[in-house]
Structure formats: structure tokens, C-alpha cells
Amino acid sequence: MQTYAALIALALASVPVAAQDAAPPPGSPNIAERHALERYQRILELDDGENGLNAVIALNPDAGREAGEAFDAGTSLGGRTVLVKDNVETRELPTTAGSLALKDNQTGRDAPMIARLRAAGGVVLGKTNLSEWANIRDNDSTSGWSAVGGLTRNPHAIDRNACGSSSGSGAAVAAGFAWAAIGTETNGSITCPASVNGVVGFKPTVGMVSRTHVVPISATQDTAGPMARSVFAAAQLLGAIAGSDPADPATADADRYATDFTAGLADYSLKGVRVGVMRNQIGRRPGVTALFEQALRDLEAAGAELVDVEYSYPEGFWGRSLTVLLFELQRDMNAYLATLDDPAMPDTLADLVAFNRAHADQELRWFGQDLFEQALGTTDEAAYREALEANLKATREDGIDRLMAEHRVSFLVAPTTGPAWSTDLVNGDNFGGGIGAGSLPAIAGYPHLTVPMGAVERLPVGFSIFAGKWQDHEVLKAGAAYERARTAQLPTPSFKPWRPAD
Numbered sequence: 054m055q056t057y058a059a060l061i062a063l064a065l066a067s068v069p070v071a072a073q074d075a076a077p078p079p080g081s082p083n084i085a086e087r088h089a090l091e092r093y094q095r096i097l098e099l100d101d102g103e104n105g106l107n108a109v110i111a112l113n114p115d116a117g118r119e120a121g122e123a124f125d126a127g128t129s130l131g132g133r134t135v136l137v138k139d140n141v142e143t144r145e146l147p148t149t150a151g152s153l154a155l156k157d158n159q160t161g162r163d164a165p166m167i168a169r170l171r172a173a174g175g176v177v178l179g180k181t182n183l184s185e186w187a188n189i190r191d192n193d194s195t196s197g198w199s200a201v202g203g204l205t206r207n208p209h210a211i212d213r214n215a216c217g218s219s220s221g222s223g224a225a226v227a228a229g230f231a232w233a234a235i236g237t238e239t240n241g242s243i244t245c246p247a248s249v250n251g252v253v254g255f256k257p258t259v260g261m262v263s264r265t266h267v268v269p270i271s272a273t274q275d276t277a278g279p280m281a282r283s284v285f286a287a288a289q290l291l292g293a294i295a296g297s298d299p300a301d302p303a304t305a306d307a308d309r310y311a312t313d314f315t316a317g318l319a320d321y322s323l324k325g326v327r328v329g330v331m332r333n334q335i336g337r338r339p340g341v342t343a344l345f346e347q348a349l350r351d352l353e354a355a356g357a358e359l360v361d362v363e364y365s366y367p368e369g370f371w372g373r374s375l376t377v378l379l380f381e382l383q384r385d386m387n388a389y390l391a392t393l394d395d396p397a398m399p400d401t402l403a404d405l406v407a408f409n410r411a412h413a414d415q416e417l418r419w420f421g422q423d424l425f426e427q428a429l430g431t432t433d434e435a436a437y438r439e440a441l442e443a444n445l446k447a448t449r450e451d452g453i454d455r456l457m458a459e460h461r462v463s464f465l466v467a468p469t470t471g472p473a474w475s476t477d478l479v480n481g482d483n484f485g486g487g488i489g490a491g492s493l494p495a496i497a498g499y500p501h502l503t504v505p506m507g508a509v510e511r512l513p514v515g516f517s518i519f520a521g522k523w524q525d526h527e528v529l530k531a532g533a534a535y536e537r538a539r540t541a542q543l544p545t546p547s548f549k550p551w552r553p554a555d
Contacts, residue, residue: 084124085123089120089132089134089176092230093116093178095228096225100230106206106228107182108215108222108224108230109225110151111139111180113145113176113178116134116178119176123174123175128174130170130174130293131174132176133232134176134178136180136221136235137234138234139151139180139183139201139202139221140187141166141167141235142162143164143167144161144162147159148160148180148268149180150186150199151182151183151201152199152408153200153415153416154399155399156201157398158393158398159395160393165298165301166262167294169293169294170290170293173293175290181221181222182197182203183217183219183220184198184220185198187239187268188217189378190409190424191420191421191422191423194217194481195419195476195477196216197215197476198419202221205224208224208227208548209251209511209512209547209551210512210550211548212551213472214476215250218239219238219280220246222246223246223249226250226252226280226281227252232286233279233286235290236254236277236280237267237276237277238277238495239274243255244491244501244515245491247515248505248513249470249513249514250473250513251505251546252281252282252505253279253280253286253287253532254280254287254502255279255500255501255502255503255528256495256500256501257276257291257500258522258525259276260305261276261291261307261525262304262307264277265298265300265301268386269382270378270386271381273377273445274498279294284502284504284533284536287529288318288533292313296311310523310525314529316526317530318530318533319533323357323534326358326531327460327461328352328359329460329466330349330359331490332361332363333364334488335488336488338488340509340514344506344507344514345516347541348506348507349466351540351541352466355538360460360462362456366447370447373440374440374496377437379427380431380433383402383431383432387401387402402429403429406422406425419479448497449522452493453499463520465490468488468489468506469488469491469516470491470514471485472508472510472512490519497522501517501518503515505543506539507541507542510551510553510554512551516535
């Protein structure tokens with residue numbers, strides 16, 4: 054991380070982190086700048102060092118000044134600070150995707166979502182670490198590790214995993230490093246790190262937010278989305294970055310649905326709302342089951358009507374899913390790399406594979422690149438299109454759409470995932486437990502919100518809410534209503550290794 058040590062010596066007035074989520078008070082034209090510098094200093098104190106979180110790869114040295122200017126201009130976000138996952142281009146910092154192959158990828162471009170963020174008065178505080186290449190390089194990866202950023206640690210237990218691939222964004226928000234963060238998701242990469250770090254994460258409908266100038270995996274499933282400490286803040290950030298982009302055909306209808314996503318959040322009632330409960334996605338961990346049952350009781354107390362629903366993935370689903378991802382990975386990565394003007398940058402996915410082999414001591418020490426290599430051989434377009442059509446039908450027409458229509462429910466709910474596992478660079482990830490239904494909305498391209506629902510032995514667990522295409526605003530309103538109804542106690546980060554609850 055670029056640590057601008059001179060900032061440590063700044064004589065800053067004490068501004069509690071919790072207070073920085075509120076709008077800057079009138080008559081204090083420098084308060085946004087002071088807030089930004091406080092966040093900056095907090096990163097310098099807690100992110101580096103032997104037990105640091107490694108959540109932030111780079112910092113924007115002009116963030117304080119930009120925050121003050123945005124506040125003075127009367128913008129809607131008023132200079133609030135946002136950390137951006139390091140696969141999204143920002144003009145002032147390199148975009149590495151965590152790989153040494155792109156460590157000098159300084160494009161000078163803002164992704165359209167970042168341009169929208171700035172126009173709304175959001176300030177890019179810096180870039181967050183991630184699972185390298187958004188966790189698509191190898192099946193045996195360790196989430197949260199990249200060759201550029203090292204290993205991101207979970208602030209609730211620094212020996213536990215922060216999940217991937219938006220690990221740095223989730224850990225940074227939980228640690229109070231910024232007002233909010235931008236993550237990206239292909240299959241669980243916003244919702245899983247949000248869940249295990251105890252924050253709110255929202256994966257929008259694919260096409261709500263532009264993917265232009267974002268290092269890709271899959272045009273069918275990729276999307277950016279907000280990560281924050283409340284549903285309201287996530288809705289604010291989504292409203293700033295959502296909208297149509299002529300360069301991204303998937304966003305053609307986004308302007309029809311992009312709105313003030315905070316509208317109605319405070320007043321939405323669950324009374325009489327039918328909610329589909331995906332009990333076969335609860336998994337087998339008693340602690341998670343107990344938390345989820347408590348969350349369901351909270352929904353009922355708020356007036357919701359619970360309906361049990363079941364979904365099973367059809368035969369061959371996961372093999373087809375991999376075919377889709379690997380075909381699109383090579384096609385879309387090659388297209389992205391072709392936009393880089395620097396002749397020192399790689400041109401193709403094959404170049405990335407060769408780079409990793411040439412730098413194996415740094416890139417391949419902990420896990421390989423099997424998925425990259427498989428993608429090079431996944432070139433049958435007819436097989437790809439057949440797999441894509443089948444899985445979209447399975448998750449949309451025969452999946453979420455069918456479940457909602459048959460059971461006359463407005464939303465589907467499930468635990469997001471289990472508590473964070475112990476990080477193991479030698480053996481890789483250990484998700485375990487058969488918990489959650491995040492792949493269903495991810496592959497369908499439908500909106501998915503996770504809201505903290507409590508903790509198992511001080512380790513956070515999220516509550517997932519999802520629905521149909523373009524129902525982003527409704528899902529956020531339901532999340533805000535659950536947030537108000539929630540009775541579980543939420544944990545606070547310890548910044549220490551895990552220990553059992555007393």
C-alpha cells in the first residue's frame with residue numbers, strides 16, 4: 054500500500070468513525086475533508102504491519118482536498134469517502150486486479166461508474182485488495198490473497214478469511230476505513246465478503262451498473278455493487294453509480310430502473326408481505342440455523358407471512374456453469390486487455406498464463422492457474438451458448454421467477470453463507486456447510502442483498518434477500534425493514550485472532 058506517512062502527523066480534530074456516516078453538519082465547510090483524513094489515518098494505523106488487515110492496496114493522496122471541494126459544491130454525497138476494488142479503473146491509481154502482470158496498469162481512465170460517483174460528490178479514497186483476478190485463476194485458491202496486495206484479514210478475527218473476491222472492500226468497510234466501498238461479483242464475490250465481515254452488501258441486477266473499464270470474468274454475470282454498514286448507505290451508493298452506458302449493452306434499460314434507491318426505505322412495511330424461505334439452503338451448521346430462525350421470527354414479528362419453498366439445481370448445472378464462465382473469461386479478458394494502450398501490458402489471457410509461469414515464485418507459490426489454462430481450451434461457441442441458455446432458464450424461468458410466481462411471494466430468503474473459516478494458504482479455502490443460495494441470483498443476474506443477522510462465536514453471518522430482475526429497489530426496501538426488525542446482537546471487530554465467545 055502507498056502509505057503517505059506525512060498524513061500521520063496531521064493535527065486532526067477527533068471525529069468518531071460512527072459519526073462519519075451522518076451528513077456533514079451545515080456551517081462546517083471543512084468537515085468532509087477532516088472526515089476523509091480521519092479515514093486515511095485510520096487505514097495507516099490498522100491496515101499495515103504484521104497484524105494489519107491488508108485491505109487497502111493504494112491510497113489517493115488528494116482525497117482530503119477532493120472531499121472538501123465536493124462538500125463545498127453541495128453534492129448529494131457531500132464528499133463521502135469510497136474505497137474501490139482494484140479491478141475497477143480510477144484515473145489516479147493503477148488497476149491491477151491483484152496481479153503483478155498489471156501492477157503498472159495506469160490507464161488514466163475512470164470507469165463510467167466512477168465518473169458517476171464523482172459527479173454525485175463521492176470521493177475515491179483508494180483501492181482495495183481482492184482475490185487475485187477476482188478468484189477465477191484456480192480452483193484451489195485462498196480467498197483474499199493477491200500477489201500485489203498479499204492476504205486480506207478479517208477484522209473480526211485476523212486469522213479468519215475475509216472471503217472473496219471483494220475481500221478488501223468487505224474488510225475495509227467493517228474496519229471503518231471508509232463510508233462505503235465498491236465491490237464486484239460474478240458468483241458471491243460481494244455477498245460472501247459482506248456476510249463474513251458483518252456488513253451490508255448488494256449485488257444489483259446485471260446491467261444496473263456499467264462494467265466498462267472493469268477487469269472482467271463474465272459478461273453474463275459480472276456486476277459492481279455497494280458494500281456499506283447500513284442498507285441506507287448501500288442504497289445511496291447504488292444510486293450514485295447506477296445508470297445506462299452506451300459502451301455496455303447490458304445497461305440499455307438501466308436508466309428506467311436507476312432511481313433514488315433510498316426512497317421508501319424508512320417507511321417500508323413487511324406487514325402482509327409473503328416471503329419465500331429456502332430451507333434446503335440453510336445448511337447443516339446449528340449456529341447458522343439458530344440465527345436464521347431468529348431472523349425469520351423477526352420477519353414474522355414485523356408482519357411478514359413465511360412460505361417454505363424448495364429449489365434444486367438440475368443435473369449438469371455446475372458443469373455448464375463452468376463452461377459459461379471459462380468461455381466468457383477468455384473472450385472478455387482478451388477484449389479488456391486490448392483496450393490498454395501501454396505496450397508493456399499483456400494482450401491476451403494466454404499472455405497472463407505465460408507471465409504467471411515466468412513469475413511462478415511470486416504468482417504461483419500458494420496455488421496454480423488451472424482455471425486460466427482450462428479457459429484457453431474452452432473455445433466451442435456452440436457448446437457455450439447451449440450451456441448459457443440452459444442455465445439461464447434454470448435460474449430464471451425455472452428458478453427465481455417460478456418460485457416467486459408459484460408461491461406468490463415477493464422475496465426469497467436464505468442464510469448468505471457460514472461464518473469465516475480459518476485462512477490456510479497451503480490448503481486453500483474451506484467454505485463448507487452447504488449454506489446459502491447466492492449462486493441462484495448470481496447466475497440469473499438478479500438482485501441479491503445480504504444484511505448482517507448476528508454472529509456464531511463472534512463471527513458474523515448474513516441474511517440474504519433476493520427477487521426478480523430489476524427489483525433492486527424492492528429488495529433494498531425489504532432489507533431496510535429487516536434491519537429495523539432485527540433483534541440479534543451484532544459483533545464488533547476485534548482486530549485480533551479468533552477466540553470462542555465467553
